[in-house]
Amino acid sequence: MKYFFILLMGVLSSCIHRAPEVEDSNETIKVDITVLESVSKILLENCKISVRKNNKPHTTLETNEIGQAEIDLPLNHKYLIEFSQKKYVSKTILIDTRNIPVVDQEGGFLLNLEMSLFHHKEGLDSRILSEPIGIAKYDSMRNSIEFDFDYTREILKKVDASLEQAELALLDEFNALMAKAEKLESEGKPNRACLLYTSPS
Numbered sequence: 066m067k068y069f070f071i072l073l074m075g076v077l078s079s080c081i082h083r084a085p086e087v088e089d090s091n092e093t094i095k096v097d098i099t100v101l102e103s104v105s106k107i108l109l110e111n112c113k114i115s116v117r118k119n120n121k122p123h124t125t126l127e128t129n130e131i132g133q134a135e136i137d138l139p140l141n142h143k144y145l146i147e148f149s150q151k152k153y154v155s156k157t158i159l160i161d162t163r164n165i166p167v168v169d170q171e172g173g174f175l176l177n178l179e180m181s182l183f184h185h186k187e188g189l190d191s192r193i194l195s196e197p198i199g200i201a202k203y204d205s206m207r208n209s210i211e212f213d214f215d216y217t218r219e220i221l222k223k224v225d226a227s228l229e230q231a232e233l234a235l236l237d238e239f240n241a242l243m244a245k246a247e248k249l250e251s252e253g254k255p256n257r258a259c260l261l262y263t264s265p266s
Contacts, residue, residue: 090140103181108132
């Protein structure tokens with residue numbers, strides 16, 4: 066039994082192979098990034114940009130004083146890029162540079178990316194943005210890396226619906242507080258009512 070166990074382990078170990086690492090292409094995709102606030106369109110300085118390559122940490126950078134950054138990413142890989150800024154809701158995009166014919170890789174690619182971030186809102190279902198807000202991959206017909214705008218539109222619809230629900234919930238809370246404050250005021254407790262008006266939390 067002992068020898069059989071050793072032999073069996075030898076057979077199993079010979080069947081297990083580590084997946085080979087995909088080599089970097091000599092060509093890259095240059096991503097020119099601009100990050101701004103979604104409503105005011107103010108350019109966001111020091112926005113953190115975290116890049117994962119094939120599900121592993123790759124690099125981190127920040128936007129400059131005019132909300133811009135750029136990065137060169139070797140082809141043949143899948144990149145998940147997260148944009149985060151204090152007090153803002155983080156967003157991610159996926160750029161898939163795999164499965165591009167070698168002949169079409171010549172000269173590399175350029176992707177202009179404008180990312181807008183909005184402030185955290187109470188009641189927003191953040192699970193919606195756990196998925197990438199955009200997915201870009203190689204389009205053989207155009208010989209370019211293009212975003213799937215139909216996908217993005219569906220995600221944005223979900224975000225808008227969640228924001229609308231959050232705003233309605235806040236409005237209901239505000240109306241309830243106002244009614245409570247008015248009741249206190251009518252009962253001769255104006256100081257308490259004033260506190261409710263100014264500090265609903």
